Amino acid sequence: MKLGIVTDSTADLPPYLIEQHEIQVVPTILILEGKEYKDGIGITREDFYNRLPSLQTPPTTAAPSIGDFLTPYQSLLDSGCDHVLSIHAASQLTAIINNARQAAQEFPGKITCVDSGSLSMGLGFQVLAAAEAVDLGKDAALEAIASARKRLSVKAALDSMEYLKRSGRVPGLVASLSGLFSIKPMIELRDGAAKPIGAVRTSRQADENMLNSLLEIGEMERLAILHTNAEARAKNLLGELMERARKSVPRDILFVNVTAVIGTHLGPNGIGFAAVGK
Helix, strand or coil: CCEEEEEEHHHCCCHHHHHHCCCEEECCEEEECCEEEECCCCCCHHHHHHHHHHCCCCCEEECCCHHHHHHHHHHHHHCCCCEEEEEECCCCCCCHHHHHHHHHCCCCCCEEEEECCCCHHHHHHHHHHHHHCHHHCHHHHHHHHHHHHHCEEEEEECCCCHHHHHHCCCHHHHHHCCCCCCCEEEEEEECCEEEEEEEECCHHHHHHHHHHHHHHHCCEEEEEEEECCCHHHHHHHHHHHHHHHHHHCCCCEEEEECCHHHHHHHCCCCEEEEEEEC
């Protein structure tokens, strides 16, 4: 069975991995000052984060349409794929997979939609696990996704609560941290939802928390250091990790400035990680 892989741009996969594994990526939508952008087209992530604090109207985001999924599904099936795995961002946080599922109904028995329960490289690593198992068939690829997800840890330290509050996407999380808007919140993506894991007063304390969380994982199969235009902090986090636990870190580490569609809800100057333990 020839298997095709589709995901959405919140997976944050680097272009070389998308090309290497022939993954079809459906772009999500960023609406900025009345203009609609397909994720990654027309504005760089750096430019977006630099502009974000001074925007008079907060940016918004939207899921790809049902039609946006029909094209890659049809293309993969026309190219000889017998089946397509369509792996997407957590359904509790976005409507992306709902639209993918509706599009899949046009191809009965040919498309399997998978809710990753995650975002950014938490999704991306599940997509890569599937892509590396495509030659073994659909069942093996689904097992690879499940295995990666079971061993996955995704955490972040945000610079403020402001952008989460604006977004309205995670009201339970905002409510649980109400009154702490001058404090730097730390969150975890778990069971498809963003959950609070603490709050600190300084960036240094937040960085130490992220480092300790990484050290607790032990030996890692995959690792991505994530940031929202906070490259220096992210590099420092990786440097500290390498000094403390070099043997636990995989050889190939991804360094990702998180896509604007996610960063809209997190704000600039945050750091985090996605890791798959061995």
